[in-house]
Amino acid sequence: MTQMPIGGWKELESDPGLFTLLVEDFGVKGVQVDEIYDLQETIKGNVYGFIFLFKWNEVGRSRRKVQATVDEPFCKDEEIVNKMFFAHQLVPNSCATHALLSVLLNCDEVELGSLISRLKHDTYNFNPEMKGFAIGNIPELAYSHSKYARPETNPLLDTQNKPNGLTSSARTIEAFHFTSYFPFQGRLFELDGLKPFPIDHGPLPTHGAWHDMARRVVTSRITAATGGEQCHDIRYNLMAVVPCQVQHxxxxxxxxxxxxxxxxxxxxxxxxxxxxxxxxxxxxxxxxxxxxxxxxxxxxxxxxxxxxxxxxxxxxxxxxxxxxxxxxxxxxxxxxxxxxxxxxxxxxxxxxxxxxxxxxxEASLNEEDERRHRYKVDHARRTHDYVPFISLFLAMLEERGHLSNILEPIIQPRKRTIVQPKQKRRPEKRRYRRK
Structure with missing residues (x-):
């Protein structure tokens, strides 16, 4: 029986290879995740949903502060909310899995596998809070999720310095969050586990694909946040959940x-x-x-x-x-x-x-197979803990007397030649004789 990972749910990066391998670990077949580099470019083929990463701010931090987000078009119809799979995020660092499950469990075209199918069946007609409890108490989901996280040198460090339920950058203390976009009953919905209700972005267009509308919504959101500046902001990332190209x-x-x-x-x-x-x-x-x-x-x-x-x-x-x-x-x-x-x-x-x-x-198939291989190599490099090796290497250098020789030129302050500035000669005062 799978047990909960030590340290609970861990942070995940916004990487399409990581999410593709996570989908496979969930037992879902025929699905992969691709990164969208250009929001203006039309997407070819079928798209099940989008996963959007953005920099989190203090606005709407808690689900209980509904008055702070009254401008958002929430869908409060209890029948629709309970019929779709919308779960409140009750476990820290689980927003990546929440966003991924929100797309998979609201798409009828996907072969979910036994684990996710059981989750969908057991939580049918649950309210969002009960669905959130269900996700947080499935060890298989927590194990697969944390399996793709970077090793933490100090697990308590990040949890003390960031808001509850969010993921943070590896190089900064900035907090980031995952949400999802997908079509449901002829309308475009956005699911955010930190919000009290699903966000309804309106009816789908009669002409054109639904994901064209979703791209416009994401573009407007980024434009509003960046003040309309045309820049490639690394604080935002969009990934598409699409059919598996290897299987295709x-x-x-x-x-x-x-x-x-x-x-x-x-x-x-x-x-x-x-x-x-x-x-x-x-x-x-x-x-x-x-x-x-x-x-x-x-x-x-x-x-x-x-x-x-x-x-x-x-x-x-x-x-x-x-x-x-x-x-x-x-x-x-x-x-x-x-x-x-x-x-x-x-x-x-x-x-x-x-x-x-x-x-x-056959060439296209080989290219996709090679990409999957790179995903696994990146996963091995990402999750490997290099700290024991580095510690042992430094200890061996010290034991053989090489460490001080290496560090001495770096630690020893360089002697700088101090150049005294030339003093300006003051102009001599004119002396006047008294007559």
């Missing part, structure tokens, strides 16, 4: 290989009565294709195909069989504009273009 490219690669094999089989059926030797074209290539069962699916049947060397218009047939829809536009353009001198040449050009599509997808 693996699925796409398998589909492309299957389609490539199907297209080769269709071409072979068309050219089987040709006198041309096509063994070089139709030999099996394990890098680009998968085995097709002897029982051909309806997709590969010969209905409608003429085994005639003069039949050159089968690109539309491949499209109608949905064998090209997984390839990128540049590959399809090459296929549509390839030469029509003879059927064999056209088959060869189409297969070469499809091979390039498989190569591109």
């Amino acid at each position: 490219y693996r699925t796409k690669l398998n589909q492309l290989k299957h389609d490539y094999s199907a297209v080769k089989q269709i071409m072979n059926n068309i050219l089987e009565k040709s006198e041309t030797n096509c063994e070089e074209i139709f030999k099996f290539e394990p890098k680009y294709e998968s085995h097709i069962d002897d029982k051909q699916p309806p997709l590969l049947q010969n209905n409608g195909f003429q085994h005639n060397k003069e039949d050159k218009d089968f690109v539309e047939i491949l499209k109608s069989k949905k064998l090209l829809e997984h390839f990128d536009d540049d590959v399809i353009n090459v296929i549509e504009t390839c030469g029509t001198e003879d059927l064999e040449t056209k088959c060869s050009l189409i297969l070469c273009a499809m091979k390039r599509g498989v190569d591109q997808c």
Whole structure:
């Protein structure tokens, strides 16, 4: 049974690799976290929600001081508040997990896994305070959360110098806080565990994606806080919770290989009565294709195909069989504009273009795998405690008499030549004789 980590919940940095590994530790599948570098750039693809980091201030410090934040558009409808997953943050340093769970548990498209699914089921229709208690009392969440924190040389130092429930900068005493943005029942909501209610930013746009509206809300917030100055303020950070690209490219690669094999089989059926030797074209290539069962699916049947060397218009047939829809536009353009001198040449050009599509997808998959590897390396470097090594290294230098020789030139004050300023000669006073 997992126990609560020593020292409780610890601070987490705003790092997309850290949050991606944390999602995997929670048991959630098919999700990753990416950093948004440019708020003006349109985001392509599906977005489940945003996690926003900002510098915390004294305004609205407590959930009990509702009068301090009366200007915020709170959603006080108890039915809506209890139906969505909104939890008060009752445990210090847990705002990162709160923000992440707020996105995951309010999205129906995500495969949550056993741990998070159990949390969602057990806290259904709870009020925000009870949901906050539930999060703080799940050892698995606390262990996974604190697993990705930097080692603390003095755990009591930060808790004495920062407000309750917040995370702080590693180099300063400034306090930072995580919140989340996501669509719910046709409206854009912001969840902040230190606020009494969810913040309703209004209905989603009828034209355009919801995350375009969320980016405008975040941009307005940063602009208001910075006085409209155009600057890249490191006190703010925005991350997007999106579908896992590793899983996406693996699925796409398998589909492309299957389609490539199907297209080769269709071409072979068309050219089987040709006198041309096509063994070089139709030999099996394990890098680009998968085995097709002897029982051909309806997709590969010969209905409608003429085994005639003069039949050159089968690109539309491949499209109608949905064998090209997984390839990128540049590959399809090459296929549509390839030469029509003879059927064999056209088959060869189409297969070469499809091979390039498989190569591109495989390169993208390798790039994503390499990024995941870097995430794990960064995690190992971030969480490793270097203090014992440094202490032992300095002790060994002292034991062998090298430490004083190293420190002496640094500690010993440098002798400076003091240059006396030249004294200005006072002008002689004129003496006047008395007559």
